[in-house]
Amino acid sequence: MGKLIRITLVVMAFVLLFTTVKPDTTSASTYVNKEFAALAKKGKLKGVYGNVNMTYKTLKKKQKGKVGQSESYLFYNTKNAYYGFFYGNSDTKISSGQKVVLIDKWLSTK
Secondary structure, three states, X not given: OHHHHHHHHHHHHHHHHHOOOOHHHOHHHHHOOHHXXXXXXXXXXXXXXXXXXXXXXXXXXXXXXXXXXXXXXXXXXXXXXXXXXXXXXXXXXXXXXOEOOEEEOOOOOO
């Protein structure tokens, strides 16, 4: 039984090793590049306004959106991205001085 499991794992490893993904088939693969890495080090996200540590007040002036909730964060949802804030004094409102801790952008993989 143990030998069968080892053989199966070796075969699976070879299949995974030689499986190739064409980088041009997804927009996500073209999105993540050297420019993306350079911006991420600065707390920014390519094609999205703002950066980590900017205040909600500044973000709200420049980007129209709606506040939403998740289990871990309050989100400010705009046309291009989601901006995450830690919960403050309220479970439903973001105070003007709170700072962005997360920027999330959804990409098409088609």
